[in-house]
Amino acid sequence: xxxxxxxxxxxxxxxxxxxxxxxxxxxxxxxxxxxxxxxxxxxxxxxxxxxxxxxxxxxxxxxxxxxxxxxxxxxxxxxxxxxxxxxxxxxxxxxxxxxxxxxxxxxxxxxxxxxxxxxxxxxxxxxxxxxxxxxxxxxxxxxxxxxxxxxxxxxxxxxxxxxxxxxxxxxxxxxxxxxxxxxxxxxxxxxxxxxxxxxxxxxxxxxx
Numbered sequence: 001x002x003x004x005x006x007x008x009x010x011x012x013x014x015x016x017x018x019x020x021x022x023x024x025x026x027x028x029x030x031x032x033x034x035x036x037x038x039x040x041x042x043x044x045x046x047x048x049x050x051x052x053x054x055x056x057x058x059x060x061x062x063x064x065x066x067x068x069x070x071x072x073x074x075x076x077x078x079x080x081x082x083x084x085x086x087x088x089x090x091x092x093x094x095x096x097x098x099x100x101x102x103x104x105x106x107x108x109x110x111x112x113x114x115x116x117x118x119x120x121x122x123x124x125x126x127x128x129x130x131x132x133x134x135x136x137x138x139x140x141x142x143x144x145x146x147x148x149x150x151x152x153x154x155x156x157x158x159x160x161x162x163x164x165x166x167x168x169x170x171x172x173x174x175x176x177x178x179x180x181x182x183x184x185x186x187x188x189x190x191x192x193x194x195x196x197x198x199x200x201x202x203x204x205x206x207x208x
Contacts, residue, residue, distance in 0.1 A: 025061040030095050030102035035086055036060065037106030042114070048083040048107075050149040056090070063090070069156050077189055083107060161200045170196050 028032050036055060043051045049072070056063045063071065075085030084107055091103030157167045173192050177183040 014045065019058055027060075027062060027094055027099075029175045030091070033091050033099050034102040034106045037091075039101045039106075040083075041107045041111045044083070044111075049086075050145040052083055052086060053149050053152065062094075064161065065153060065156050069153055070192065077193060161203045163203075166196075166199060 027036070040048060040052050041077050053068055057065055057068050071086050072082065072088050074089060075082045075095050078085045084104065086151065087103035088100045091099030092100070093099070095102070157164050160167055162170070170192055174188055177188045178185060
């Protein structure tokens with residue numbers, strides 16, 4: 001990864017669209033990336049992506065909704081956790097390898113310490129019915145956070161080259177393949193994702 005450095009941070013993601021949507025805010029240093037992604041990580045009980053969307057798009061305004069969707073889409077098809085891939089991409093776009101390392105450190109350092117402490121406690125109290133009930137409740141919270149984030153990002157489909165109809169069909173096909181037919185996620189990504197990419201390329205047509 002190579003970085004433009006702070007002097008070249010103007011319009012770091014999706015320049016023309018970013019300028020048109022009036023989102024000029026950028027992080028001032030890798031240290032700020034470290035602090036923000038640390039805050040995102042420690043709030044992400046049950047799911048970090050909803051917190052990241054709120055922090056990066058709504059509060060900090062470092063990304064537009066379209067940019068967040070594009071970055072998340074790339075992160076989902078790459079190996080590794082989605083939020084880690086998003087952090088690496090965002091950090092690299094602003095400050096190169098220093099930004100990528102700062103975002104990665106923010107996402108992993110504090111959660112690692114917390115998880116190690118919780119793992120020790122869980123090993124001791126896992127048999128308690130209250131602990132098992134709390135974990136089942138957290139699963140419901142995580143599902144709710146993901147659904148809420150999806151509804152927040154739905155308006156971006158209006159500008160998607162596939163159009164709302166094809167996007168809806170891709171969504172239903174994904175739900176059916178993973179949720180009903182129990183296909184491995186890799187099959188859905190390669191099959192439905194590949195078909196969606198081809199359809200978008202076909203609709204965009206040749207470029208001069």
